[in-house]
Amino acid sequence: MPQTALITGITGQDGSYLCELLLSKGYCVHGSTRSAESESLNHLKAGLNKARLPEDPLDSVLKIHQLDFARDEATSEFLDKHKIDEIYHLAGQTRVGDSFDHPTATFNANVKPTLALLEAIRASSRSQSIRFFQASSAEIFGGTEESPQSESTQYAPRSPYAASKVAAQSLVESYREAYGLFVCSGILYNHESPRRSAEFVSGKIVDAAARIALGEEHKLVLGNFETGRDWGFAGDYVEAMWMMLQHEAPKDYVIATGEWHSLREFLEIAFQTVGLDWQDYTTSDPKFFRPVEPTRLVGDPTRIKTDLGWQPQTTFAEMIEAMVKQRIVQRRSESE
Numbered sequence: 001m002p003q004t005a006l007i008t009g010i011t012g013q014d015g016s017y018l019c020e021l022l023l024s025k026g027y028c029v030h031g032s033t034r035s036a037e038s039e040s041l042n043h044l045k046a047g048l049n050k051a052r053l054p055e056d057p058l059d060s061v062l063k064i065h066q067l068d069f070a071r072d073e074a075t076s077e078f079l080d081k082h083k084i085d086e087i088y089h090l091a092g093q094t095r096v097g098d099s100f101d102h103p104t105a106t107f108n109a110n111v112k113p114t115l116a117l118l119e120a121i122r123a124s125s126r127s128q129s130i131r132f133f134q135a136s137s138a139e140i141f142g143g144t145e146e147s148p149q150s151e152s153t154q155y156a157p158r159s160p161y162a163a164s165k166v167a168a169q170s171l172v173e174s175y176r177e178a179y180g181l182f183v184c185s186g187i188l189y190n191h192e193s194p195r196r197s198a199e200f201v202s203g204k205i206v207d208a209a210a211r212i213a214l215g216e217e218h219k220l221v222l223g224n225f226e227t228g229r230d231w232g233f234a235g236d237y238v239e240a241m242w243m244m245l246q247h248e249a250p251k252d253y254v255i256a257t258g259e260w261h262s263l264r265e266f267l268e269i270a271f272q273t274v275g276l277d278w279q280d281y282t283t284s285d286p287k288f289f290r291p292v293e294p295t296r297l298v299g300d301p302t303r304i305k306t307d308l309g310w311q312p313q314t315t316f317a318e319m320i321e322a323m324v325k326q327r328i329v330q331r332r333s334e335s336e
């Protein structure tokens, strides 16, 4: 019997990479999304049709649903009806900056569905055989003095987004301990790809570098330059999510490269890819500043390397170059 997975937030960056990975491994995938007719869903299907997939027609191995996680009973029935083996809970409000303006919506989007899914697993007749992954975030360590951060670093959230992730991760921990369920969280550091939108700094930079190179734009206005992150490639990180659910025991893992890079380095590589100097085009505007920034976020991936043999495959520079090149191809095809 093929394995059956549910991916919440399947049309997002991580959802689409994970969907490709699971289909390539012969899984039957159920995806949930807010709108069954969205443009992002069409993009997902178009991308999957191009990707290398098993022989089966797409509709027989990929099914999209609009699920209401607030109705626990219905979610539990769904898990039983479709005999879901693995759940990858990736849906949520992921923009840290926006969470300062919309704290309640952020909590509702990130905490309630996690709890509803945990309750649905507990109520399911197959509760002991379902495996659950929750996408947690490096932001839970935002205020820590410890560097690099590992699974034993104390939580120190510094934004409503970070606090919502602490709540979700704590719920996962307590369901694991109280009910012996196979439920775990991946503490994901920043991870980017050509599919990243311009709402995030990486997507905004590569978009601007491509547009400036093509003569469509002349400047890039960012917020705070004096920052940096541990940036990895999303395609590598979904592999780590899958490996976590194949392990013999449910454990939380830091998913990170272990390398910190400044935003200036990111800018330098992105603009160099199109033969330009970022300093000629980039300015900073306080209107894009956040009320508070995390301290130096860099993850220690030792545990996941040792236990699961996971290693990031794509370097920082390779990832940025691929993002810029893809954006140029996309801009050209859109203007045709």
Ligand SMILES: C[C@H]1O[C@H](OP(=O)(O)OP(=O)(O)OC[C@H]2O[C@@H](n3cnc4c(=O)[nH]c(N)nc43)[C@H](O)[C@@H]2O)[C@@H](O)[C@@H](O)C1=O
Residues within 6 Å of the ligand: 093, 094, 095, 096, 097, 136, 137, 138, 139, 188, 189, 190, 191, 199, 200, 201, 202, 204, 221, 222, 223, 224, 225, 227, 228, 229, 263, 288, 289, 290, 293
């Ligand atoms: C781990 C974590 O990773 C991501 O959250 P993020 O780190 O906030 O990502 P970002 O790309 O929005 O910001 C990175 C840095 O870049 C600075 N920055 C400067 N100028 C602009 C600017 O113009 N736009 C943005 N967005 N950021 C800017 C900004 O102030 C910040 O210091 C999410 O996946 C999240 O879901 C998650 O869990």
